[in-house]
Amino acid sequence: MTGRPVPRDTGSVSVMIAVLVPALLLVLALVVDGSARLRTIARADALAAEAARAANTAIDTRSPTVGIDTATAARTAAGYLAGAGHPGQVTITGAxxxxxxxxxxxPTTIGLLGASAQATGTAVADLGVGTRTGNLP
Incomplete structure (x- = not known):
């Protein structure tokens, strides 16, 4: 037996690492799955906005007032969404x-918050024809 004293904190770093590493991995998993959810929300909003804009390209110029050709607009928006792989609902709410x-x-990458992320996006597009005066001086 040697006369060297044994330090009292032997192995304390191992315990700290055993506690911190799983906690850090959990935080990393939450960040990765949370960002997947945010990407899904952004994609739903972008798809809805682009489909509404595509529907507004179906302009009816045969009548005295310029408006939307409703049948063509609905087909155009539904076709855009089907091409993107996400069918949705198209509603003509006015002229x-x-x-x-x-x-x-x-699907989510890690699946800590669920195997998939789901989001609903809604967009309204208004056909602007001509000029608008607004509040210009």
Whole structure:
């Protein structure tokens, strides 16, 4: 037996690492899955907005007032969403207004918050024809 004293904190770093590493991995998993959910929300909003804009390209110029050709607008928006792989609902809400609602479901990377992230995006596009005076001086 040697006369060297044994330090009292032997192994304390191992315990700290055993506690901190799983906690850090849990935080990392939450960040990765949370960002997947945010990407799904952004994708749903973008798809709805682009489909509503696509529907507004179906302009009816045959009548005295310029408006939306409702049948063509609905087909155009539904076709855009189908091409993107996410069918949704297209509603013509007025002579110049289209509302598109789409639900997007995408898988998450780690799956801590669920196997998939789902978000619903809604956009309204209003056909603007001519000039608007607004509040210009």
């Amino acid at each position: 110049r207004t289209v509302r598109v609602t789409v639900t997007v479901t995408e």
